Amino acid sequence: MxxxxxxxxxxxxxxxxxxxxxxxxxxxxxxxxxxxxxxxxxxxxxxxxxxxxxxxxxxxxxxxxxxxxxxxxxxxxxxxxxxxxxxxxxxxxxxxxxxxxxxxxxxxxxxxxxxxxxxxxxxxxxxxxxxxxxxxxxxxxxxxDRLLIMMCDIFPTGYYGASRAIEGLCNQLESPLTSKSKLLFDQTIVVLGCGPVGICAIATILSKGVRRIYAVDSVEDRLKEAEQLGATSLKLGQDDIEETIMAVTDGRGADAVVEVVGNQDALRSAFNLLRPCGILSSVGFHQSELPFTGLDCYLKNITVNFGRVPVRTVFNDALECLKQNEAKLxxxxxxxxxxxxxxxxxxxxxxxxxxxxxxxx
Amino acid sequence: MxxxxxxxxxxxxxxxxxxxxxxxxxxxxxxxxxxxxxxxxxxxxxxxxxxxxxxxxxxxxxxxxxxxxxxxxxxxxxxxxxxxxxxxxxxxxxxxxxxxxxxxxxxxxxxxxxxxxxxxxxxxxxxxxxxxxxxxxxxxxxxxDRLLIMMCDIFPTGYYGASRAIEGLCNQLESPLTSKSKLLFDQTIVVLGCGPVGICAIATILSKGVRRIYAVDSVEDRLKEAEQLGATSLKLGQDDIEETIMAVTDGRGADAVVEVVGNQDALRSAFNLLRPCGILSSVGFHQSELPFTGLDCYLKNITVNFGRVPVRTVFNDALECLKQNEAKLxxxxxxxxxxxxxxxxxxxxxxxxxxxxxxxx
Structure with missing residues (x-):
C-alpha cells in the first residue's frame, strides 16, 4: 500500500x-x-x-x-x-x-x-x-473556531496569569471591616504586554470583577484592543507608566501585575509598579538573572509566581471566561x-x- | 512633681x-x-x-x-x-x-x-x-505567659511562613481524582532553620494536617526540639539534605519549603529542594542577591513568598494553633x-x- x-x-x-x-x-x-x-x-x-x-x-x-x-x-x-x-x-x-x-x-x-x-x-x-x-x-x-483556537494555549495562559494574581489578592484581602468582593472591585491590576496572551489576561481580569486595569505595550494596535476590552492603555516610551500607576493608587502602586513579556526590563518594571504585599504573576519566559534582590523582595513583602499554565486543569474555567468575552474577542x-x-x-x-x-x- | x-x-x-x-x-x-x-x-x-x-x-x-x-x-x-x-x-x-x-x-x-x-x-x-x-x-x-510571649512575634511569624506554604499548596491541588485533604496529608514540607520561628512553623504545619516534615538546622538542641514536635531532623553539614528529600519524594523534591534563616545559602537550598510547581515561603530577612535566575524560576514553575507577617491579622488563627500545641511547646x-x-x-x-x-x- x-x-x-x-x-x-x-x-x-x-x-x-x-x-x-x-x-x-x-x-x-x-x-x-x-x-x-x-x-x-x-x-x-x-x-x-x-x-x-x-x-x-x-x-x-x-x-x-x-x-x-x-x-x-x-x-x-x-x-x-x-x-x-x-x-x-x-x-x-x-x-x-x-x-x-x-x-x-x-x-x-x-x-x-x-x-x-x-x-x-x-x-x-x-x-x-x-x-x-x-x-x-x-x-x-x-x-x-477563531475563538476555539485561543483555548489551545493563549487564553488559558492569560487566564492563568490573571487568576494567580487574583487568587493571591483574594488570599490576602482578609478584613473584618469590608467585604472581599468590594475589595476586589477596588483593586488596580497592570498587565505588561498586550499581545494575544495579555489580551486574554485582561479579559479574564475584567470577568473576575476588577475594574481598574492598566494595559502596557508599545504597539498601537494592541493598546487599541486592550482599550476596547475595557482597560486603560499606557504606551511604553511615551507615557510615564510608573508615575501614572502611583498617581491612581495614592502613591502605593498596583495591587498586582501580570507580566507576559518575558524579559528583565518587564520584570523590573513589574516589581517597581507593585505596592507592598503586591502579587507579581509572571507568565513570560525568562532566561536572565532576576532584576531584583532578596532585600527588595523582603522589604516589599511580595509574592511572585512563575511559569507555564496547566492548561488541562484550568481548561473548563478558562472556557467559561472566554464565552463571557465572546462578543469582545x-x-x-x-x-x-x-x-x-x-x-x-x-x-x-x-x-x-x-x-x-x-x-x- | x-x-x-x-x-x-x-x-x-x-x-x-x-x-x-x-x-x-x-x-x-x-x-x-x-x-x-x-x-x-x-x-x-x-x-x-x-x-x-x-x-x-x-x-x-x-x-x-x-x-x-x-x-x-x-x-x-x-x-x-x-x-x-x-x-x-x-x-x-x-x-x-x-x-x-x-x-x-x-x-x-x-x-x-x-x-x-x-x-x-x-x-x-x-x-x-x-x-x-x-x-x-x-x-x-x-x-x-511563656506561651503568650510567643504570640508577640515568633509564633505568628512561623505560622505565617507555614500558612503561606500550605495555602499555596491548597490553591494548586485541584484534582477531580482525589480529595484535597488526602493530597495535603501526602505533602512533604521542609523547614529550613529550627530556631524559635522554625519551631513555630513546624507546629503549625503539623496542626494543618501535613505529616512529612523535615527540619533542617546545624544546632543539635534545635533538631531535638523539632523531632519532639514530630518532624524528621536533618543536620546541616552531616546529612545529605538534598539526597534525603529526593529519596523520600521519588526524586521530585519537597512540595513546599519554609525558609526562616535569611541568607543566600538557605534560599538556594530551598530552591534546590523544591519540586516543580513547589512553594517557597521565605520569612527570613534577606539582604543579598537572589540565588536563582529567571530561567530557574520559569522552568520550575515556582511560587515565592517573601517578607514580614501581618501579626494582627493572623493573631487569632495563630493563637488557636498555639493552643493546639500547648502541651508540646x-x-x-x-x-x-x-x-x-x-x-x-x-x-x-x-x-x-x-x-x-x-x-x-
Whole structure:
C-alpha cells in the first residue's frame, strides 16, 4: 500500500517556513488519536523558534494550536471516537502521573509540546495526538473556531496569569471591616504586554470583577484592543507608566501585575509598579538573572509566581471566561490564511502586521 | 512633681546591654496605653542589633515581646481599660490606614517596631503602646505567659511562613481524582532553620494536617526540639539534605519549603529542594542577591513568598494553633531570668546556650 501523504507546515530554519508533502501520521500507541485538522493557529511562542532565538533542529511540523475532527483512535482511547469535534491543548497530558493526578498538568512527566522536534504539530492536514483522552477536549458547538483556537494555549495562559494574581489578592484581602468582593472591585491590576496572551489576561481580569486595569505595550494596535476590552492603555516610551500607576493608587502602586513579556526590563518594571504585599504573576519566559534582590523582595513583602499554565486543569474555567468575552474577542483573529500561505502568515505575525493568524486547512 | 523612674534594658552598643533607671513612659497620644510589664521575651531578631549587624543608634529600651497589665489609657482607647491583661504585637498598628483596613497590617503606614530608636520597647517595668486598640490583644487567661510571649512575634511569624506554604499548596491541588485533604496529608514540607520561628512553623504545619516534615538546622538542641514536635531532623553539614528529600519524594523534591534563616545559602537550598510547581515561603530577612535566575524560576514553575507577617491579622488563627500545641511547646522557654540579668540573657541566647529567654519584671 502506498504511503498516504498530506500538506504540512515544516520548519526549515530561522525565517524559513515551507509547506511540504509529509507522510500522514499513524497511530503509534493505543492511547493516540489521529485528528483531521480544520484550523490551526500561529502562536507567539513559535516566533522564538522562527526568529532563531530558540535553538532547535529542523524538519518537524509546526503548530500547537489546532481544532478538528477525530479521524481514528487507538484501542485504549475511551472518551473519543471518529467524528468527534475536538480542540487540543498545546502539550499532551497523560493524566496518570504524580503531577497530572494532582492537577499539575503543566508538569506531566510525559509532557512534550506539539510543533517541536519531539512531536509533530497541527499545522497540517492530520496530526497524531498522544494521550488523546487527556490532550483532546470536546468542543462546545456554539463556539467559533477563531475563538476555539485561543483555548489551545493563549487564553488559558492569560487566564492563568490573571487568576494567580487574583487568587493571591483574594488570599490576602482578609478584613473584618469590608467585604472581599468590594475589595476586589477596588483593586488596580497592570498587565505588561498586550499581545494575544495579555489580551486574554485582561479579559479574564475584567470577568473576575476588577475594574481598574492598566494595559502596557508599545504597539498601537494592541493598546487599541486592550482599550476596547475595557482597560486603560499606557504606551511604553511615551507615557510615564510608573508615575501614572502611583498617581491612581495614592502613591502605593498596583495591587498586582501580570507580566507576559518575558524579559528583565518587564520584570523590573513589574516589581517597581507593585505596592507592598503586591502579587507579581509572571507568565513570560525568562532566561536572565532576576532584576531584583532578596532585600527588595523582603522589604516589599511580595509574592511572585512563575511559569507555564496547566492548561488541562484550568481548561473548563478558562472556557467559561472566554464565552463571557465572546462578543469582545470574536474579531480578535485578524488574518485567516490558507495552510499553503503559512510562510506569509509567520512573516506578518513576526512583523506585528497581524494580531492573530489562523491557517485554514 | 518628681519624674517617676523605672528599670529598663537599654541598648548601649553591640554586645552592650545595660539595665538602667529610665523615666516612666507617659501617654503621648489619646490612642496610647501604658502597660505594666509582667514578662518580656528576647527575640532572635534583636540579635541583629546586639551583634552589630544592624546599624542603629543607642539609648533606646529593648524588647518587642511583652505581656502585662494595662496601667493607664488615653481618652480615645475604646477596647481596653486599666487592669486588663494584655499581650502586644511587635509592631503597632493603626487599624485605620489603607493597609490595615485590608488586613495588610504588616504594612501599616504608622508601622514602627518596639525596641528601636523610634519606639522604646517592653523590656522594662512600663511601656507606652501606641494605637492600643490595634496593638494590644486581650489574653486568654488559661494560657501561660511563656506561651503568650510567643504570640508577640515568633509564633505568628512561623505560622505565617507555614500558612503561606500550605495555602499555596491548597490553591494548586485541584484534582477531580482525589480529595484535597488526602493530597495535603501526602505533602512533604521542609523547614529550613529550627530556631524559635522554625519551631513555630513546624507546629503549625503539623496542626494543618501535613505529616512529612523535615527540619533542617546545624544546632543539635534545635533538631531535638523539632523531632519532639514530630518532624524528621536533618543536620546541616552531616546529612545529605538534598539526597534525603529526593529519596523520600521519588526524586521530585519537597512540595513546599519554609525558609526562616535569611541568607543566600538557605534560599538556594530551598530552591534546590523544591519540586516543580513547589512553594517557597521565605520569612527570613534577606539582604543579598537572589540565588536563582529567571530561567530557574520559569522552568520550575515556582511560587515565592517573601517578607514580614501581618501579626494582627493572623493573631487569632495563630493563637488557636498555639493552643493546639500547648502541651508540646510549654517547655520551649529554656531560661527565665530577672529583668536585671538581661545582659546575661542576651549573651547566652546569642551563643545558642538558651533556646528562648524570658525576662521577669
Amino acid at each position: 502506498a504511503i498516504q501523504t498530506m500538506n504540512a507546515v515544516v520548519f526549515r530554519g530561522p525565517f524559513n517556513i515551507s509547506v511540504e508533502r509529509k507522510a500522514k501520521p499513524q497511530i503509534k500507541q493505543q492511547t493516540d488519536a489521529i485528528v483531521r485538522v480544520k484550523s490551526a493557529g500561529i502562536c507567539g511562542s513559535e516566533l522564538h523558534m522562527y526568529r532563531g532565538h530558540q535553538k532547535t533542529g529542523t524538519g518537524h511540523i509546526m503548530g500547537h494550536e489546532f481544532v478538528g475532527t477525530v479521524e481514528q483512535v487507538g484501542g485504549k482511547v475511551i472518551d473519543f471516537q471518529p467524528g468527534d469535534s475536538v480542540v487540543a491543548i498545546f502539550s499532551p497530558v497523560c493524566m496518570k502521573c504524580w503531577y497530572c493526578v494532582r492537577g499539575l498538568t503543566n508538569r506531566c512527566v510525559e509532557g512534550t509540546a506539539f510543533g517541536t522536534q519531539q512531536l509533530d504539530g497541527g499545522q497540517a492536514e492530520f496530526v497524531r495526538v498522544p494521550f488523546a483522552d487527556g490532550t483532546l477536549q470536546r468542543v462546545p458547538p456554539e463556539l467559533d 470574536k474579531t480578535y483573529v485578524s488574518h485567516e490564511l490558507d495552510l499553503k500561505d503559512a510562510s506569509e502568515g509567520f512573516a506578518m505575525f513576526a512583523q506585528h502586521k497581524a494580531r492573530k493568524v489562523i491557517l485554514r486547512v | 518628681a519624674i517617676q523612674t523605672m528599670n529598663a534594658v537599654v541598648f548601649r552598643g553591640p554586645f552592650n546591654i545595660s539595665v538602667e533607671r529610665k523615666a516612666k513612659p507617659q501617654i503621648k497620644q489619646q490612642t496610647d496605653a501604658i502597660v505594666r510589664v509582667k514578662s518580656a521575651g528576647i527575640c532572635g531578631s534583636e540579635l541583629h542589633m546586639y551583634r552589630g549587624h544592624q546599624k542603629t543608634g543607642t539609648g533606646h529600651i529593648m524588647g518587642h515581646e511583652f505581656v502585662g497589665t494595662v496601667e493607664q489609657v488615653g481618652g480615645k482607647v475604646i477596647d481596653f481599660q486599666p487592669g486588663d491583661s494584655v499581650v502586644a504585637i511587635f509592631s503597632p498598628v493603626c487599624m485605620k490606614c489603607w493597609y490595615c483596613v485590608r488586613g495588610l497590617t504588616n504594612r501599616c503606614v504608622e508601622g514602627t517596631a518596639f525596641g528601636t530608636q523610634q519606639l522604646d520597647g517592653g523590656q522594662a517595668e512600663f511601656v507606652r503602646v501606641p494605637f492600643a486598640d490595634g496593638t494590644l490583644q486581650r489574653v486568654p487567661p488559661e494560657l501561660d 510549654k517547655t520551649y522557654v529554656s531560661h527565665e531570668l530577672d529583668l536585671k540579668d538581661a545582659s546575661e540573657g542576651f549573651a547566652m541566647f546569642a551563643q545558642h546556650k538558651a533556646r528562648k529567654v524570658i525576662l521577669r519584671v
